Amino acid sequence: MSTSQTTTTEHHPALSHQFDSMEQQQDASTFGMWVFLLTEIMMFGGLFTAYLIYRIKYYPAFVAGSTSISVSWGFANTLVLIGSSFTMAMAVWSAQTGRRKGQVWFLIGTMILGAAFLGVKAKEYYDKWDECHIPGHIIGKGFNTWGGCSASDKSLGNIAEEIRDPEHGGNPKTPEVAAQQTAQQTEIFFSFYFAMTGLHAFHMIIGLGLLAWLLLRARSGEFGPSYYTPVELGGLYWHFVDIVWIFLFPLLYLISRHQHGV
Amino acid sequence: MAQNSEHEQHSHPTPGLYLVILTALVIGTCATWAIAFLDLGIFNPVVALTIAVIKAVLVILFFMHVYYSSKLTKLTVAAGFFWLLIMITMSLSDYLTRAFLPQ
Numbered sequence: 001m002s003t004s005q006t007t008t009t010e011h012h013p014a015l016s017h018q019f020d021s022m023e024q025q026q027d028a029s030t031f032g033m034w035v036f037l038l039t040e041i042m043m044f045g046g047l048f049t050a051y052l053i054y055r056i057k058y059y060p061a062f063v064a065g066s067t068s069i070s071v072s073w074g075f076a077n078t079l080v081l082i083g084s085s086f087t088m089a090m091a092v093w094s095a096q097t098g099r100r101k102g103q104v105w106f107l108i109g110t111m112i113l114g115a116a117f118l119g120v121k122a123k124e125y126y127d128k129w130d131e132c133h134i135p136g137h138i139i140g141k142g143f144n145t146w147g148g149c150s151a152s153d154k155s156l157g158n159i160a161e162e163i164r165d166p167e168h169g170g171n172p173k174t175p176e177v178a179a180q181q182t183a184q185q186t187e188i189f190f191s192f193y194f195a196m197t198g199l200h201a202f203h204m205i206i207g208l209g210l211l212a213w214l215l216l217r218a219r220s221g222e223f224g225p226s227y228y229t230p231v232e233l234g235g236l237y238w239h240f241v242d243i244v245w246i247f248l249f250p251l252l253y254l255i256s257r258h259q260h261g262v
Numbered sequence: 263m264a265q266n267s268e269h270e271q272h273s274h275p276t277p278g279l280y281l282v283i284l285t286a287l288v289i290g291t292c293a294t295w296a297i298a299f300l301d302l303g304i305f306n307p308v309v310a311l312t313i314a315v316i317k318a319v320l321v322i323l324f325f326m327h328v329y330y331s332s333k334l335t336k337l338t339v340a341a342g343f344f345w346l347l348i349m350i351t352m353s354l355s356d357y358l359t360r361a362f363l364p365q
Binding site: 030035037088251 | 275294321343
């Protein structure tokens with residue numbers, strides 16, 4: 001208490017009362033952010049684990065589902081997201097070194113790349129809609145007919161075609177039953193596809209909101225070498241979302257591609 | 263203050279390093295994409311995931327500054343991924359060995 005008078009007159013405006021110094025505050029914030037990210041790792045980890053179990057169990061169906069999504073768009077989106085991680089890292093560096101314009105422009109660049117990623121994702125989702133690959137479309141007579149899809153549509157036909165081929169793990173003796181089963185299992189693949197990329201895209205949307213908030217604060221010159229914790233933590237979040245995609249891309253897009261081409 | 267900022271320059275990565283990491287990540291992504299079209303049998307997913315792990319480690323160490331962070335942060339990050347590995351290996355070792363048991 002005796003020293004509080006001197007510190008209140010001198011301390012940095014961003015220093016909260018419960019911390020002794022800016023360094024201590026930043027260490028505590030970084031630690032807290034990482035603990036939050038660990039809970040995120042476990043949330044996505046549960047999905048990844050379930051995905052791996054079903055992928056091993058229903059491998060031919062997962063090949064059929066995976067090869068129906070566009071590897072070129074997924075590849076392009078991976079590059080876009082990696083680029084956005086680079087611009088985010090540069091935004092943090094600009095804040096650390098007190099470059100206000102650098103922060104603003106790198107944050108804007110990160111937001112543009114993030115929005116481009118979501119745009120491509122929307123296009124991919126629309127293609128899946130168009131091909132009647134939304135779970136609920138593939139199986140069941142008229143169970144789900146929105147979007148002009150029904151059980152007799154091309155999606156089931158394509159997948160049934162592949163399954164009749166014993167090379168893809170199909171059972172040539174009972175093609176209809178095998179095709180029906182694999183179509184159902186392919187729906188499980190698409191359920192994972194939409195759940196995992198959807199949760200990832202949801203994180204991207206939240207990330208864009210965080211970036212907009214950081215952009216406003218960076219523009220007013222709030223961050224500099226002595227205080228840039230919010231930019232640093234926003235960066236941690238953005239990079240984490242990038243890492244999730246680094247694993248989603250090979251797992252969802254690249255199953256047995258050599259047999260099927262682009 | 264001057265000494266402090268000099269110290270910070272040593273303990274933080276520079277744009278040059280970020281460019282090197284970006285290049286490595288782009289090369290890794292292109293390699294993942296190209297290798298996916300080669301028939302490596304069982305090693306296709308192994309190679310793809312190995313490259314993904316390397317990319318993730320580069321992002322964590324340098325973009326996320328864990329390489330430059332306190333021991334507490336390093337331990338926290340390591341503990342998180344260790345726990346994730348426990349979840350994946352123990353779940354898979356259950357599901358993958360069920361067929362071994364007599365019915």
